[in-house]
Every structure is written in C-alpha cells, then in structure tokens.
Amino acid sequence: MTNALLGPVEVRELAERLDVSPTKKLGQNFVIDPNTVRKIVRLAGVGADDAVIEIGPGLGSLTLGITEVGADVTAIEIDSRLAAELPNTIRAMQPEAAERFRVIHTDALDLADEQLAGLPAQPTALVANLPYNVSVPILMHLLELIPTLDRGLVMVQAEVGYRIAAGPGSKEYGAPSAKATWYGEWGIAGTVSRRIFWPVPGVDSVLVSYERRAESLGTEAERVLTFELVNAAFAQRRKMIRQALQPVLGPEHAVAIIEQAGIAPTARAEQLHITDFLAIARSRAAAELR
Template identity: 55%
Template sequence: MPAAGPRLLGPAEVRLLAAELDLRPSKQRGQNFVIDANTVRRIVRESGVGPDDVVVEVGPGLGSLTLALLEAGARVVAVEVDDRLAARLPETVEHYAPEAADRLTVVPADALRITELPGPPPTALVANLPYNVSVPVLLHLLTLLPSLEKGLVMVQAEVADRLAAAPGSKVYGVPSVKAAWFAQVRRAGAVGRHVFWPEPNVDSGLVAWERRDPPATDVSRQQVFAVVDAAFAQRRKGLRGALRGLAGSTEAAEAALRTAGIEPLARGESLAVGDFVRIAEALAGGRA
C-alpha cells in the first residue's frame, strides 16, 4: 500500500503546536501563522514549484507552508530566526510527513544576515514573509542567490501593490524599481485575514516573480540603486533637485539627466528601471 502524503495543518493543529511550545506569536517578528490548508496549497500551486525544485522558505513558523511544499515534492530549505520554531520544525515534519523528512533542511538564522545556504543551489523562493521586513528580505535573497529562478511570496497587500507596480502608478516607488532589476513581477491574488492565527489587522497579497537578466550596463547595481533611492527620497521634487546631492550640484544633475534623455523636471515615479540605469551611467560619465 503506498504511503500517504503529508497531512497539512489546520486551526487545531496550529494551536496545539503553539501550546506545546508555549508560543505567543510575536508582532515584532511578524508572526501570523496560516491555519488553512487550502491557502498553502494555493500558494504552492501558484508558485509552480515541483519535484525538481529546491525551495527557500523564509519564516516557516509552525510548518503550514513547509508541509505543502513537501507535498508538492520539492526540497525545502527553511530559514527561521526563532530558535524554538527552528528546533521544532523537523519534528513536526517527521510527524505529519515522515516520508518527506529527508527533503527538509532547517537553517536557524535571520534571513537578512545569511551569506550562504547549505545544499544544492535553490531554484525558488516561496514564503509567507514576515511583513515588517518583507521587501529587504526579498531583495537580499534575490541578490545573494542568483540561482533563484522564480518565486511567490505573501506580503502585506500594500507592499504587494508596490512590488508589482508599473511606472506612473501612484504606488510605484523604490521597491517596484529594485524588484524590476531582478525579475518580472506580478500580483498573484489576495489572501483574507481569516486564514491566519492570530488574525492580522492588515490585508495580504501574493506576489509572483520570474528572474530575468538585469539591464546590460557598465555601472554597478549599487550605483543604479543609489539613483533610485535619491529619486524617491523627496517625491515632490523633480529629478534635477532630487539628484543634486548625488551629482554634486543642480547643474551637474541636470546635465546628467539630459545626457540620459530624461526631462530634468520629471519625477522618479515616471521612470522605468532602464531610465535609472541611463542616469547612473551619465552620472558616472560626468565624474570620469
């Protein structure tokens, strides 16, 4: 008789695990645990991961999404900052999905501080990211792990909108441009508050992405991102004024913008990632 697949966690199982650990979910760490099996299966389905994937999961918590990823046949590298949760996760997987336990690796660490991961290069990132650090974690892992080809993350709804925003949108900003450097990003749906314990006071959204080659340029990503940060630091200013500090003077900023083919009084929210690259190139050329 074939072995049964992983059993997923529901509300009773999540609360039981939390009680055994004497766990009080931490707002500081953004701990809101998914208690709905249909939601984690939906996340895995939308992510497109399968048996050929090595998946990084940040903030696995009590293991709801971990079990669904293992159910899909993926290998999972789970990065968990809470020592109690990191220590308990292998035991939970051994109990609910014993046949998949050898496909789980737990890394007890802060995802923002990791510099490498054990095992084969990961191919996907699928996670219910801690909402208070979701954008920095996403950008850090995209930078650190060039082997990541695709991913799907659950974040606060407003952050999901920003990450997937196109130039000209009211919510287009630094996260939009920096994510676009690495990947094609799209909104992949909404998630209700009732699927979490404790129930958050914000709505959630899914963001899917596929890796693409960064723009071809002689300047560094750091140089381009410095232009992005400066352009949005004072959103009401035209780029000529916003980039003054970076360029050294208003005149130098205007000259660089004209070289890049950008109207000096334009604002950052109207520019695509390629426009920021051309500005960074013009600024570098002006200082050469």
C-alpha cells in the first residue's frame, strides 16, 4: 500500500496549526504536490540502501517521499518549530519510518563533523528543495564536509541551476560552475512548475543532478588554491587571465606560471575548465619550490 504524502490541504492545515508562515528570509516555499515529490525521489534514485541528507525539509513533504522508499533520512532544519514537529509528522503518516528518521536543528551552513559523527550511517545522497537564497553556498559546504555524498538531486532556482550545470564557453558558466565540477558531474534532470509550491514563487525552478568523481582531482591544499584562482578569474571575467590572476600569482610571475601550466595567458575565465585552474595552481606551487 502506498504511504500517505502531504497534499495542499495537509500542508496548509499543518502550517496553520504550527503558526508557520513561509518566509522569504529563510527561502521557504513548501512543496504541496505528491506527484512532484515522487518524481523527485524517483529521479534521485534513492532507496532502502541509502542514507539521505535533506536540507530545509520544512513541513516534511519531500521527507515523506524519501522515507516512503525505505531510505534512512537525516534532515537539517533551521526553523525550531518545524524541526520539533517533523518527527511527529513522520510518526503520524509513516510510523514504520520513524526509526529511520532524525532531525538536526541547525543552519545548514553551520553543519559540522561532530553533528554527523553520531549518525547510524554517513550520508550517501543529497535530496533537497534547497533554500533559494543560499543554495550555492550550502551545496559547496556539504560537498566539502561530506565526502561520502556520492550523488544528489536538488531543486533550485532555474537561473542558479543552469549556472551550476554550465560548462566552459556558455554564458551561464561562472565560479559556481567551475567549483561544482571539482566534486563531480552535474546536469539538469528536469523542471518543476511554480504551482507545486506554497506560496507560489516568482521564479522558475529546476532539478539538478550530481554524481561525485570516483577520485578527487587533487589534494585539499590544491583545492583551496584552485578555488582562489577561480574566484580571482571570475571577479574580473572580462579580463585575460594574465591580468585577472595577478592578485594570486603576482604581477611579475603570472604569465610565466600560466604558460608553464600549458594555458594561454590571453584566455578568459569562462574558457577554462576546473582542471585548467588546477594546472595553474600546481604550476604556482612548483614555482614556489624552485
């Protein structure tokens, strides 16, 4: 028998009982369509063998869809009222899932190793309707914090989603795109209607999929320097990298370091893959050793 999920009536009744009004400050838009919830879970490909981390579960619409397929779920919720009520919602609608569910009451950007250490299993998948105002910082934080996150599916503002999944040479390609590629491969898995949210947002949304690389591109020290180069390059994206990267590489050495990496100093940020930035980072490190 199919377990019950939250529909528009249940979402509004639950919000009224808790005296919760979705706020723009927290990026809250509650999903009210069970069919969309099941679509997201299906595209995420999670099941009973997965330990899922969910960010911003809200009233539990997507949470119930994930627990419905047998997955273990750890939800990260910043709102104290919602965090307190979520276990009750799971017990009421899917009592058999209660032991597979827990809430960590914190800001996702403050999530730390010690809060994850006591989990029954380290998260293997991220499935979330991310708060639209901080979706990219949250993604970057989680990917660095939780190396066991092998794959994910997140719902984000369309403009942000296309930027994350963009490749070099496209108009959407930017620092978030390059940094995301350090961790794995990204793609647009689908779109969702504004009508499945309450309140109806003023922007379109997309589903972005992610699969982590089998092996890291480099060391943590290399990642830090590579991201520093990415930030510098895209901060002055209209300039050639021989100019844009001078704050990091030094005005006297920038051209030589870039050429040693096999990259044209006349290239611009939007032309470079993350591996190109990594090559420049390694070239600088090698220059410091000479």
